[in-house]
Amino acid sequence: MKFLCIPCDSVMDFAERQIPGDGTLAAVFKCGSCSQEVAMLTNPMETQLVSSMGVKIGGREVPAQPMELSRTSMEGGKEDVFDQSEVVSTDSQSHSLRVTWTSEAVGRLDNVPSFVRGMVKRIYTDWAQQNGISEMNPAIMDRARIELGLEDM
């Protein structure tokens, strides 16, 4: 899918993605020549079609997580199916920094459905390691959430 700015005969570049939370999506594309912007608005069915491919328009802020599509798309998933006791960062071998979680941070994680908790914990841990942060607390979680643009987690 490409958007062509007809006056400039120039392909528009992806600029921004917004997920309002009602199943729709807005993706903004901008012409590099005249700066004209257009927003592609998708209805819930069209949004789901893209989501079902396991991709995100404009790319990912965090790497695709193991079984992400299954975990985030299924209804009626078993709460205790995933044992997260062994969750470490995706890239633990290249990072020597160990991230410890405060009890408050763990408590906040408890509010995340068990089905996706391990995936979310790994995303936060990866981000902390990449930023040289050794302790995960609620304030750091807020910062990570904003920086990572975790709109749908």
Add this chain to the structure above:
Amino acid sequence: MGKVQPKGKTEEMRKIRTYQEVSHDTGSELLEQVIEQQERLADRLSQVKRLVAIASGKGGVGKSAITANLAAGLASKGFKVGATDADLNGPSLGRMLNVSGATLVDSADGVEPAMSPSGVSVMSMELLQSEADAPLKWREPAMGGFIWQSSMETGVLREFLGDVVWGDLDVLLIDVPPGTDKIKRLLELLPSLDLLLLVTTPSETTRFVVAKSIRLAQEAMVDNIGLVENMESHVCSSCGHVSRLFGTEAATEEHLHGSVSLWGSIPFDPRLGALTDQGDPLITAEPESAASVALQALVERVSKHIKGGKS
């Protein structure tokens, strides 16, 4: 039909460049993500020596029971075996390999599969669902499921194959749901397939459908296609008399389209279904039964294939 002209316009239509004429990358990164998914799947499956799919095209022919027994039989011979239940809407492999209720471990490298008592690594949708009798449902918009559901199921199957920590397996068995389209989708998803076992029965209707699957696989250039005729006969448990169940002749390679070889003929045995349904595959539970002996012959042939010998 002529060109569609905007209302009131009589001048010649302006030329807008086509998608193919535009090489500029938009930055949407969709293609890059799809390629990354394919690479991740290929990387995971590169650790698996042989990929074997068990399919039919027809439902109710015993694909899952044969998959479970084949898995247990191969594991009992010392092979490192994995089994994926590609039937997302009617999963049964978890139950047949006795891993229902197992917990999956979120590890650094992905999701660890469940381990069956027979030593088979298993992944099935059944493990993820909270209620055993609940139909599979997706978080969906109110309408349009027919548009995206196939894409969703293919994506989840990709995760079952690519995001599960299978490790260095000798063989990964894939239990394919009914429908020739499911075979086609699997073939498109996999980087390669070493062996496609098509399960048939002596029923004319089943053979009619399986013939379509054979043709589909041949057109997709699958090198190794083997037929397994299930419920080929009935052996009387009292007197040993062998009788046909369907009134048709036993499968021969001639009327199974020549180029496809017959890899196994499994006699009907009610214990095959009953025991396997209870998570106790017949091949290990009743190894002396006629059906188990036939299954063992299939295991032997697949073993040779895994080892790289002539099958």
